[in-house]
Amino acid sequence: MPIISPSLLACDFLRLKEVCDMLNRSEADWFHLDVMDGRFVPNISFGMPVIEKIRNATHKPCDVHLMIEEPGRYAADFKAAGADHLTVHYEACPHLHRNLMQIKNLGMKAGVAINPHTPVQLLQDVLEYTDVVILMSVDPGFGGQPFIPHSLNKIRLLRERIDQMKLDTIIEVDGGVTLQNGPAILEAGAHALVAGTIIFNADQPEEMIRQFKHL
């Protein structure tokens, strides 16, 4: 069964407690928390104080996706706020290996996210230090965008590489994931699906999560 990581970016922030209760009841595995700085991406979302509140409202892992420049400056603060997984963008990290080691040394799972234009081959030399790869299937910054079909080729290539290297790195696909394209994404070799708008705009989000879990 796939790992389901609902993105709270699309939820009603005024009802954060109810959202957390619903996700706790649901078959969701992780809480996907999208942090944006208005520099790396053209949007600003939320930061540590909100993550801290969410942390206190769930025991499920907080899967924090940093779409920020210089993430190393804040890694310890995100750990303190309660992040279990901390994912930085390849494109934001000239010293990616150092960032990954820092995250691991702080006791979190280390993730690397890549934008749609970044070839998966560029991960070759950090793959063995990476617990999760977030493969962006939209340009990061906003929820509700359509899935970029070429992402499927990238998932296949990365899957091959990870298998060849006998690693257990998780491939998490983020952006435009639906019940329709979900099966192809999983078949291409992803283990984890992020979904935002489609879950929180649904009449019954919990049921939508169940359907993703049983794809």
Ligand code: DX5
């Ligand atoms: C985009 C974020 C995604 C986004 C996914 O920059 O990283 O996690 O919230 O939302 P949907 O499922 O609406 O594409």
Ligand code: ZN
């Ligand atoms: Zn994300």
